[in-house]
């Protein structure tokens with residue numbers, strides 16, 4: 001008789017994280033902003049970072065972007081990374097395509113810029129001056145400038161905060177389409193709990209210098225209505241709101257997409 005050998009179930013190995021931060025601390029003078037913070041992001045993972053104003057979100061993002069480089073930190077990030085900030089930061093004396101192509105090696109620079117601008121729906125504004133773009137268009141140009149570098153890590157610091165609600169929703173769809181097409185790991189800093197729930201695989205809350213809470217969303221994007229209400233209440237709680245106070249009931253129940 002054949003003997004059946006039962007092997008223990010071994011979980012699939014986790015992929016090597018593309019971002020790994022260990023014991024990261026950062027102070028400005030006497031103010032401690034980050035305290036022994038640990039963070040890992042898997043390849044292609046979409047992570048949103050929430051936190052109160054002044055909690056250190058931008059400081060953390062700048063560390064990952066290599067814009068703030070205090071000595072002795074254990075930071076692993078991919079070499080190919082790109083950042084988009086709340087303001088587009090386009091150089092006004094360069095045309096839109098030149099802004100996108102900035103820093104690319106010669107040769108097909110215009111072609112690559114045109115392709116990236118096409119992906120964000122701006123290929124008709126290649127030769128425009130940045131100051132003639134609307135706020136939403138300027139942010140799309142900034143996304144194209146990030147995209148053209150084919151980043152393994154895309155860092156977004158409240159990139160839609162200054163846009164009107166409708167443009168913001170359109171930008172969400174665009175970012176998701178770009179993420180699906182290119183699959184960079186994304187760290188999106190936002191104040192908008194609903195934006196985080198619509199876009200991310202995982203939501204982190206930064207508080208007192210550390211990741212104070214973490215929520216993983218398993219439901220597919222577009223099918224999250226059944227979980228968003230409870231998740232919104234939890235996230236607002238993590239952000240310091242007393243969600244048992246009835247005064248927040250409408251805020252907790254609100255659903256800007258109007259589909260539940």
Ligand SMILES: Nc1ncnc2c1ncn2[C@@H]1O[C@H](COP(=O)(O)OP(=O)(O)OP(=O)(O)O)[C@@H](O)[C@H]1O
Pocket residue numbers: 028031033051052053054055056057058059060
């Ligand atoms: N270069 C700097 N010099 C001194 N203090 C700084 C510097 N950069 C940030 N800070 C301080 O560190 C703290 C965290 O700032 P940070 O910009 O990271 O917050 P944030 O979470 O991004 O806030 P917000 O949501 O308002 O953008 C704040 O108290 C800020 O004043």
Ligand SMILES: [Mg+2]
Pocket residue numbers: 057058059
């Ligand atoms: Mg900030």
